[in-house]
Amino acid sequence: MIGPHPVFNPSKGFPVNFKRFGAPAAVLAVAALALTGCAANESGSAAPSETATTSTLSGTINAAGASSQGAAQEAWIAQFQTANPDVTINYDPSGSGAGRETFASGGSDFAGSDSYLKDEELAASFASCVPGTTAVDLPVYISxxxxxxxxxxxxxxxxxxxxxxxxxxxxxxxxxxxxxxxxxxxxxxxxxxxxxxxxxxxxxxxxxxxxxxxxxxxxxxxxxxxxxxxxxxxxxxxxxxxxxxxxxxxxxxxxxxxxxxxxxxxxxxxxxxxxxxxxxxxxxxxVVNDSPLVEGRAADDLAIQLNRTTTDPTHYPLVLVSYAIVCTDYADAAKGELVKSYVGYMASADGQAEAAKSAGAAPLSADLQTKVAAVIATIK
Missing domain, CATH: 3.40.190.10 (Periplasmic binding protein-like II)
Structure with a gap:
């Protein structure tokens, strides 16, 4: 049995290489997994949008947060790295709260979170973002x-x-x-x-x-x-x-x-x-489609105020919306380009179909996909 996942240490980096845990497209067996793409490049899965011979992306993305996204992140990483073999993506499923804290401190490039940023979190600074700018909540996973x-x-x-x-x-x-x-x-x-x-x-x-x-x-x-x-x-x-x-x-x-x-x-x-x-x-x-955005937020923050009091039996109100929390203006422009490409894939029709297949997620509606894509297009 695999033991508890390593805790992220800013001085040592993320725990990487899940090659020893088996095929990268496999569904997570334990929360103990720091998902990474080192083995994902060996996957035979089809590329989501571009082939390895045409990709010009290179570099590493470190992310942390919601363990609920674990199976989806593993599948997303496998597909994205097949298409972009010079990119390495590490995702540590340390929990939503830990993920937001790690991102805010500059220890990761984006966070996965099953709850959107609180007002007091938005009012603080984000080390990965250009000073004076803030982060936004982008729904990427519904379950x-x-x-x-x-x-x-x-x-x-x-x-x-x-x-x-x-x-x-x-x-x-x-x-x-x-x-x-x-x-x-x-x-x-x-x-x-x-x-x-x-x-x-x-x-x-x-x-x-x-x-x-x-x-x-x-x-x-x-x-x-x-x-x-x-x-x-x-x-x-x-x-x-x-x-x-x-x-x-x-x-x-x-x-x-x-x-x-x-x-x-x-x-x-x-x-x-x-x-x-x-x-x-x-x-x-x-339920998500019938719920409004949180009031009082910036226009590019897509946090959703879930209405769970429905009496319609075609709805299941015990649902979570999990977010990618990102800068729209990264202090490191090269890092911003990588995050823009990867989170863009996560929220795309292909990425949502992969999450549905691998993790049983509910795809974002076409309207919500459009809104998310518009914000992602502004990331720099």
Whole structure:
């Protein structure tokens, strides 16, 4: 088994070379992976837009952040480096909060984050950007969040937002609690204690999960959504893979994770309107398409204010939008050109199709792709 991923150290750089972990197009098996393209150049995958003989790009991109993007980043890196063999891309799935901090300090060239920059972060400086300029949030990855569980004898599970909130707050502590039983009349629920697994690191997935509960069950989940899990309950685990491992190897466990990582675990349906709904990429995309941009931001900042209170059962409101956080004006112009090309590929129709194939992501709508492309075109 591979151990926990190396932590980024600005004096030593990113942990690189995933050649020993297997083929670069493989789906991430653990959150412990610092994704890099050294082995990706060996991939036989088709180039996304240009061939190795025509590419003039060269250099290295270091990025860090959301572990939810892990499988997509691995596929994106493999495809992009096949087309641009003189480019090396390193992505450390250290978590959204760590990724934003690393980028702000100049330790990486862009960040992946499941939550957009807070106002106070925007007001600070970004070491990679030209002084006096700031960074912007560009949506590049849309995915459902799966409520994963491992309960002996239970294959199907229905939960509404209120019950889910009480489980993760620690108000509901056994699987045969009357509130759960009322939603699952046909299930044989054991008296097993519930172990609710949350992210121990600052996580945009946590913020999105908390935002859903706060919007839909505000009388129970009273804490303001944040990257840090707000309650002293349950069990913490590092990164997406840490949560998945804890749920998989525990007894009576439940957790939340990017849907691409659910694997063979049980996945609960959540109540939307009068129906219990399972996740699909289309249902996740529908919520994003019906949500406005965050008000009061610069015109080139595309942070989305998700509206999760829908009662339309064709929508799955427990969704995350993951961003590439970039400078539009890089202090190092050559680095800016590399980021412009790579993030441009991530957000393109080809890149979105690759993320859908490799990670089960929901592609950006044509309208959102156009908006993102317009901002990327200004990066320098």
């Amino acid at each position: 459902p969040i799966a409520v994963i569980f491992n309960v002996d004898g239970v294959k199907n599970l229905n939960l509404d937002a209120s019950t889910l909130a009480k489980i993760f707050k620690g108000d509901i502590t056994t699987w045969n609690d009357p509130a759960i039983a009322a939603l699952n009349a046909d299930a044989k629920l054991p008296a097993t204690p519930i172990t609710a697994v949350h992210r121990s690191d600052d996580s945009g997935t946590t913020k999105n999960f908390a935002d859903y509960l706060n919007q839909v069950a505000p009388d129970v989940w009273t804490e303001k959504p944040a990257d840090t899990f707000p309650f002293q309950s349950g069990e913490g685990a590092q990164g997406t893979s840490g949560v998945v491992d804890a749920v998989t190897n525990g007894v009576g466990t439940i957790g939340y994770a990017d849907a691409s990582r659910a694997g063979s675990l049980g996945v609960a349906k959540i109540k939307v309107g009068d129906e219990f709904v399972g996740y699909t990429a289309d249902a996740a995309a529908a």
